[in-house]
Every structure is written in structure tokens, then in C-alpha cells.
Amino acid sequence: MARRVLILIEGSRTNGPPYVEAARRLGLNPITLSADPNRYDYLAAEKVETISVDTDNLEALIHECSRLRETYGIAGITGFSGSDESVYAMVGKLCRYFDLPGPNPASVERCCDKLTQRQLLARAGIPIPAYRVAANAKEVESAVAEIGLPVILKPAAGSGSSGVRLCWTVDEVEDHAAYLLGETHIRQSPPAILVEEFAQGPHYAAHAMGNTIVGIELADFHRPPHFVFRQSTFPAQLTDDEHERIAEVALRSLQALGLDWGPTNVEIRWTKRGPVVIEVNPRLAGAPDSQLVQLAHGVDLITEHIKLVIGEEWDLRKRFSYTAAARLLNPNSDGTLDWIRGVARAAAVPGVVEVKLYVESNTPVVRRGDYRDSIGHVIAASSTHSQTEAILQRAVDLIHWSITPFQTRDG
Template sequence: MARRALILVEGDPTGNGLLYIQAAQGLGLHPITLSADPARYEYLAAAKYEAIRVDTNNLDALIRECSCLGDIYDIAGITSPLEAFYATIGKLCRHFDLPGPNPTSIKRCCDKFTQRQLLAEADVPIPAYRSAVNAADVKSAAAEIGLPVVLKPAVGAGSCGVRLCRDADELAEHTAYLFGGQYIWRSSPRILVEEFAEGPLYYANTMENEVLGIGAADFGPPPYFVYHEFTYPAVLTDYERTGIANVSLSCLRALGLGWGPTSIELRWTKRGPVVIEVNPRLGGTPGPQLVQLAFGVDLITEHIKLATGDKCNLRKRHSQTAAARILRPDRDGILDWIGGDNRAAAVAGVAEVKFYVQPKTPIVRKGDYRDHLGYVIAASPSRARTEAILQRAVDLIDWSITPFPTLGE
């Protein structure tokens, strides 16, 4: 009998890529990663996981490779840890008659302007928004909506290119950055100009048509949206929890989602929950780890079960409070050293400490997920205790960055 395999299209160097491989092995599957550049995923070579070089932006090439693999293995499922490939995953799954997401729904959801249109048509509460293809459009849209506004590429992830513009100067500066050739576009240049919704930030984890839980998150200082801390589950009143859950389910219906995982970002504003973004995928690291620590539910394993035709099990096995702190640099320069991870990991209640960087790495802050140096995760039966554990561990971690020389030095 042929060995059952799970095909992963691309990986994730700092996120869920390795977790998908480990979860697949835990289910008795043989994980195979298809990538345009397997070498960019260090974990593949480190543990000698099977990887095949293929143009992952070419659907026909992927179909050919999967067909060849089907002569050797029993292809149980196909998925990806990256949103950028989810529409392709949907097409592959349909071609090979495997369970998977609706590619049309995924494509529409990944276009932030189209997503806003569909949510608005379904009366889902969202910020005021406009689409812009040039600087004049941006200026006009900001005048209609009123400053401050958020500028973000219509297609993208990880807060890349996203900035809060509080006045005309910041608006002009970021518009010039996005349209002036510095920003690398994944699609034709198009900006979403959006009202800045103020209020606490929450995210809902859904699987299929069920809201599993709601977490709280916090960004670092403006004007960028770089995550600072996550807490799971969020402390909410019954009214708030019900409101967020109902709006989240409305998003799934409006966008034609409901297969597999979804992560929905919202803010609780003066008018209640307002949807900031619907991501038709699992939240990135450390989101899945927090859910597993808090509830005992491994979302990655449950996603793979769906992708291979099995039923998922979202039954909560326990209840704890889990939290994560993102480690971020306060300056640009050369990372001289970073340490304390072993001491932090030894603190009772700490679940994981991870560094993304090595000494002598150039640090250039981008104002997005690439600014993360690493993270610390902790969990305990109470929120106060978890916060104390997390702070104690973070206090044991330190690093040194030597600023880049200035002109004339």
C-alpha cells in the first residue's frame, strides 16, 4: 500500500511551516514541501524533510508535480501555511478531487477592497474605505473619510506597507513610499484608504462554521501595526463575546467561507465590533500555540484532518490563559548579541522561547512582521499569573544593537 502523503505548497520560515510538518507526522502522514526555493526554509534541511523545487506560482507545474508524486504516494491532502497560496491550493484540491477551500472565495477575500465590498453588501460593520490607484485618489479619499486614515496595499499580509497617517504630511510621505517604487507589490499597485477604527483589538479563530475562541492583541506604538502582545482567551463580557462571534459568522457567510480555518481581526469601537480584516487561513505564530495552550485544541492538526477528508474535533480539553510577547528592536543597526533564552525558558509556566535572529544580523525596522526578533509564550490557570510569568521571562532576555554609522563617521 502506498504511503499517505500531505503536500505543502511552500512553507513559512518564521511561522507555522514546521508546525504543519510536525502535525502531519503526528497523524501518520509523510509531509512533502513544494517550493520555488526550498533552501529558504532552514527547518527542511535541518531535519531532512522531503522538499521538491517547483515553480509554485505556476498551477500547471504544481499539477504535474503532484501527479508524479501520486504515482509514488497516496496523496491524502494538499494545503499551505501561507495565505498567498490558498487560492492555488483550492484549485489543486479541485483538480485532484481533494477537500479544500473555494478558490474563488479565497481570491476575493485576499483582495482587501473586494473583501470590504462584500462585507458592506452584507451589512457587516467595517470602517469607511476607498480604493486608490494614485496619489490624487489617496488625497481625495482621505479628505472624504477624514484623518487619521490607514493606508494599506489592497493585496498583502503581515502588515507590510500598512501605516496610520495622522496628518497630511504622513499621508503624503506614505503615499510616496507605496507608489514611488520602494514598496514591492505582489499585484498591480492599489491602495485601500481606510478609516482608523479606535478601540481594543480582538481576533476570532474559526474552523468550519464554528467560532472556537476569541483572543486579544495589542500593537506597538503608531504609526505602524507591529504586534506586541497576544492574550488568549480575551477577557470579554457575555455581550462582547456574543457580538464578536455573531459578526465573525456573518463574515464567513458574506465571503463564502466556512471550509477550514479563518482568523478575523476586529476592534471594539463605540458602535460595537468593527471588522478590520478577514484572513482565510490560520493566524500566524504564535496564534496556534496559544489556542493549544489555552484550550488543548491543536488547530493545525485539525486543519490537516479536514484537508485529508477527516472530521475535526474542536472539543476544549482544558481552560487556561495563554499569552505571548513579541520581541522587537528599538533601533536599527547590527545585532551584537542576543541571549537569556535558556533562562527565560526555565521559568515555570513558560511554554516556548524562540529567537528568529542570530548575532551579527543587520536590523532594519520595516514597520511590519519582519521586525520580530522572536517571542515568549507562557500559560497558567489565571490571567494575572500568566502575565507575571511572561514578564519575568521577558525580563531575563536582552540584546545589544550597535547603530549603523552615520554619514561622516
């Protein structure tokens, strides 16, 4: 009998390793197809078979999968967003071609286009921030005049908060618009900017699988003007009414976008007018969110997703009720990371589940204002929210680092 394989399109620094581990626990051999497998260090470390292929080319992917099918039994196909969430749409197309379970590619493509997503949500009566789309500086200026400061400027397509900025003044708007419209920002062509109202209030993420809300997480951000996550806590402390309203808006959003298969997460702000949808993501949230869900409720979203991908029965039942939280380690300056100390002491604090660093000493640190800014995280879990918060803070207070600023030409 041919060995069963799970084909992974592209990779992920954070979610990639647990997908590989979960696949192997389920008796599957993970094989990664990537435009550049060397981007993902864990593939070599975990001895994952890799194939170099243009993952933007459907015919090339079909060819490689067909070739693999001559040797293996393809149990399922899934993937990771990388820098472009259109990977998920490609996964959906491959699954349809090979008659395997997978997401609806048309729904994913609609969701990945932030403008189309906004239009579909508005049409369905989902509460969203006021927005305008702009293709040049003059249109940005007009949009800001209509919406009023402060505003959020973001690319119409993209992921991981890349290019997203809160602007309080006209000068900030002009500077960031010039950046998004210029050549230095990696973007789709032609350029398009979403100018949005700044919906103020606590930030939540509703994690869903299919039509089931698994739970709701509270998240907060590092210092503005960018939206770099600072801490995530699962589950969020909500009243029954708040939980019901957030869950209801999240499910209506998924329905409006045709996302009724697989993992998704809906980002919501609780404002003066109640829950307002900020963004719907047609994928599992980035790590360590799925780890928090498992620590808090005993639900392994990654394993259950793979079961769905290979056509097996999944299980989203909550086994217990704890609180888990992750604090991201975010530097306040660019430069060379000289050292990080206190990691072992932090890991030894009772209740700390993991202390993980993403970078090593003597490496450059360049903040980009997105998910790539974090240099590590600390995760804690306990039976209560207050105890988890205290454990997390105690551990984080033990970690220190030194960054030497880059030497300028004048220096």
C-alpha cells in the same frame, strides 16, 4: 501500499515546523513544493523532501503532484501564505483538480483582494471602517479629505501588515502614499491603495474552523505608526455579551465571503459603535496563535486542520480552560544584533512554556513595519489571566539585547 503524503505548498518560518511535526504524527510524509525551498531553514533541518517549482503556475503544480501520485498516495494538499495569500487559492484549485478536500479558491481570491473583501462585507451589512480606494496621489488626497485624519494607508492586496501605516498628518499621508505607489514597494500591478478610517479600540482576533468559532484572542501592537504585534492573549477577557457580539460578526463575515471550510481568523476592533471588522484572513493565523489555543484549551488547530485536509474527522472540543499569552520581542532600532542575554533565565521561570529566538547574534536587524520585525517571542500559560500576565512580564524583563546601529557613510 503506497506511502501517504501531505503536500505543502510553500513554507512558513513559524507555522511550517508544527505542520511537519503534526503530519508525521498522523503517519504522513510531508513534501514541500516551493519556488525557493532554501528560503525555509526548517526544511533541511527536519529532512523534509522538497521540490522546486513555480508555485504561481497551476499547470506546473499539477504536473509535479501528478508525478508524485505515481509513487505516493496523496492524502491531502495544503499550504502557507508566505508573502502572498494567493497561495491558498492555488491550494484550493489543486484540491479541486485532484478531488481532495480544500478551500473554495474563488472565495479565497475574493478575500485576498482587500477592496473586494470590503465591498462584500459592506454589501452584507457588516460593520467596517469607512474606506476609499485610490490609484494615485490625487485620489489619496481626495479620500483623506472625505474620511478625515487620522487614516490608515495599506496596499489593496497583501498580508502580514506589509505596507500598512497609520498616518496622522497630511505630510505622513503624502510620504507613505508615494512609497506605496513607487517602485521600492513590492506590490501587485497596477498599484491600488486603501485609505481607511482608523477604527480605535481593543483589537481582537476570532479564530474559526469552518463555521465554528474556536475562541477569541486579544492582541495589542508595538508603537505606531506600524501594526507590528506586541502581545497576544488567549482567550480574551470578555463579557458574555461582548463574546457573543464578536463571534456573531465574525461568522457573518465568513458567510458573506463564502469562507465555510477550514481555518480562518477575523480581526475586529471594539469601537464606540461595537465590533468593527478590520480584516478577514482565509487561513490559520500566524504563530504563535495556534500554540496559544492549544495551551489554553487543548485544541490543536494544526493537527485538526490536517485531519480536515485528509478527510478525517476533526475534534474541536475544549479540554480545559487556561490563559496563554505570547510577548513578541521587537527591537526599537536597526543595526547589527550584538548579543541577546537572559534567554535561559527567562525559560526557567515557572509557567514559561517557550522562549524562542528568530535570529542569531551578529546578524543585521532591519525593521520593515510588519510581521518580520520581531526577533523572538516568550510564551507563558497558567490557570488565570493575571498570573499568566505576571509570569510573562517577569520572563521578558530578564531578556536584554544590544544592537549597534549601522555605520553611515559620514560615520
